[in-house]
Amino acid sequence: MSKNFNIDYKDDYNKWFDSPYYHILYENRDHIEAKNFIEKIIKYLKLDKGSKILDAACGNGRHSIEIEKLGYKVLGIDLSKNSIKKAQKNENKNLNFLIHDISIPFESEFDAVFNLFTSFGYHTKKKDLDVLYAIEKNLKNGGIGVIDFFNINKVKKDLIENEIIIKRNIKFKITRKIHKDYIKKSISFYDKKKEYNFNEKVNNLSLDNFINYLSKTNLEIQEVFGDYDLNPFNSKKSSRLIIVLKKIPVK
Ligand SMILES: C[S@@+](CC[C@H](N)C(=O)[O-])C[C@H]1O[C@@H](n2cnc3c(N)ncnc32)[C@H](O)[C@@H]1O
Known part of the structure; x- marks a missing residue:
């Protein structure tokens, strides 16, 4: 009995993120890490209180929740229905969540758009660019974007090819492989006598x-940081x- 969720690289969306097992495996990616980073980056950005912030690919909303607590109006969006359902339990008048593709811009504009914890590069390169165009479109002139991605050189250097992680009695077998254009992580495990196989692919x-990419947009790099x-x-x-990033004012 094998239940297979192998996802093709060209697939529009990786169902792994919508599976309950993703949240079991990464339950330690917690709110404390998110809180510490958000406090530091918000202090650095000096955004006015009440500013509108889009958390693009918010997952279960751990960063959005912390941003709102600091006095901002936050909209978190993600394609994972299950993550958004979980996030919506924290909604209030300044904190909202929606199922939405980050490559599709909204009508309204934001003071800042965040894309955090490797929430970029899961699709084709064309779609990577569409995500950047959407960030640009979603920003007011002079608005700020923050993209938090892995450092490919460090990932290559420290790559653990095979790993076993046990969470809630499930033995997750993880293999990682670096290809020319992407990194592929395969996750296999049994739960309740069923076999599951998922793949996660991120562009290198x-x-x-x-x-x-950014040279094709109106977004200009202001600063590059190397850790939280x-x-x-x-x-x-x-x-x-x-x-x-900063959106260069369009006259
Ligand atoms: C590694 S998780 C990080 C989630 C969250 N930012 C966090 O730190 O917990 C990557 C997220 O990107 C989302 N994602 C990937 N492609 C997306 C797209 N095109 N539109 C919206 N969400 C997307 C996934 O559903 C997943 O929740």
């Missing part, structure tokens, strides 16, 4: 790839690639 994007404590980016050593 370096800072240079982002610079190339906002230390400067170092391509060999940094754990993260956190790009702060």
